[in-house]
Amino acid sequence: MRVLVTGGAGFIGSHFVRRMLAGAYPQFADAEITLLDAFTYAGSMVNLSSAHGDPRLDVIPGDICDAPLVADVMRGVDCVVHFAAESHVDRSIAGAQEFIRTNVLGTQTLLQAALDAGVGKFVHVSTDEVYGSIETGSWDETQSLAPNSPYSASKASSDLLVRSFHRTHGLHTCITRCSNNYGPFQLPEKVIPLFVTHLMDGRKVPLYGDGEHVRDWLHVDDHCQGIALVAAGGRSGEVYNIGGGTELSNRELTGRLLDLLELDWSMVEWVADRKGHDRRYSVNTGKISAELGYAPRVPFEDGLADTVRWYQENRDIWEPRKWALPERKSAAPDTSALAVGAAGAGFGGGL
Numbered sequence: 001m002r003v004l005v006t007g008g009a010g011f012i013g014s015h016f017v018r019r020m021l022a023g024a025y026p027q028f029a030d031a032e033i034t035l036l037d038a039f040t041y042a043g044s045m046v047n048l049s050s051a052h053g054d055p056r057l058d059v060i061p062g063d064i065c066d067a068p069l070v071a072d073v074m075r076g077v078d079c080v081v082h083f084a085a086e087s088h089v090d091r092s093i094a095g096a097q098e099f100i101r102t103n104v105l106g107t108q109t110l111l112q113a114a115l116d117a118g119v120g121k122f123v124h125v126s127t128d129e130v131y132g133s134i135e136t137g138s139w140d141e142t143q144s145l146a147p148n149s150p151y152s153a154s155k156a157s158s159d160l161l162v163r164s165f166h167r168t169h170g171l172h173t174c175i176t177r178c179s180n181n182y183g184p185f186q187l188p189e190k191v192i193p194l195f196v197t198h199l200m201d202g203r204k205v206p207l208y209g210d211g212e213h214v215r216d217w218l219h220v221d222d223h224c225q226g227i228a229l230v231a232a233g234g235r236s237g238e239v240y241n242i243g244g245g246t247e248l249s250n251r252e253l254t255g256r257l258l259d260l261l262e263l264d265w266s267m268v269e270w271v272a273d274r275k276g277h278d279r280r281y282s283v284n285t286g287k288i289s290a291e292l293g294y295a296p297r298v299p300f301e302d303g304l305a306d307t308v309r310w311y312q313e314n315r316d317i318w319e320p321r322k323w324a325l326p327e328r329k330s331a332a333p334d335t336s337a338l339a340v341g342a343a344g345a346g347f348g349g350g351l
């Protein structure tokens, strides 16, 4: 079986590829992987170093908006797992054009090529942010879409395109909508690796607004397990929520990270709230549990402690990438800057 993984050099896509090659998904034991990735600031071969040289992995640098390339890559593919996206909400607030190009046009380009090539299954990796914000209770998959950021609007648009290719053309599609991922190899622009790496270097961390925004936390390994279940057994045209089952306010999350690093609240700098900041996300995962036997396996306490340890032990992987981020280049640390300092350039504690 040939699986096309788009965005496979990013945080979640690379985890999925590494785990598939390691035999973690029995349904894909014989899979050969074609990986298509544009290697934007968010993608790196460093994330795939453990798979380097594996003959089952074919890495193709390229843009999912490049229709001739995508048509070529799609030939002989049995299943598409589509991760490629612009994924950082704060960047979409600063400028949304690239989000529309990649997330909307790129998804349409892939769908058309998959349809033309007669691909058997198209799994679109989306987000719970398409549902908007919820005060109490949890969303199931019948919830209407009400995205609030340019990022989530672009993802909702791509979800609707996926739906249309199923309804209009009969393409076998599934959409997954997950909560906030964390784990090793995440680029330090998202809140957990940003906070951990700042705190490790004695820098204050920027906490948005009153810190009471609530997110459900999902270990990347659980997310990828859920995606593999959907890719193997998800029903055509269906949407599946994937969650981790641990809801925390950003203030609570920050407290846990401070505890793990044996630091106190003097390391927190309260910053103005993000524009349009959704108050709470919460997914009901009953459907994927009942239909496909999904259950998160990584307890949050263990996953968070392991993640902190990974950043402590892998500075050579994350540090060059952190200081290469466009907004941080001018704030790269020299040795004198490693003392306790301000949060520095960049966005707030973005999720």
Ligand code: NAD
Pocket (backbone or CB within 6 Å): 006, 007, 008, 009, 010, 011, 012, 013, 036, 037, 038, 039, 040, 041, 042, 043, 044, 062, 063, 064, 065, 082, 083, 084, 085, 086, 087, 088, 102, 106, 125, 126, 127, 128, 155, 178, 179, 180, 181, 182, 187, 351
């Ligand atoms: P990421 O930003 O770490 O990786 C995105 C990858 O896509 C990178 O390797 C990048 O090079 C590639 N890419 C970007 N534009 C491209 C283009 N035009 N053509 C080809 N490749 C391109 O993202 P992630 O955190 O791994 O997220 C993966 C998917 O999961 C995304 O679709 C995202 O919307 C979704 N998601 C992520 C989270 C999360 O917490 N990280 C939560 C919900 C949903």
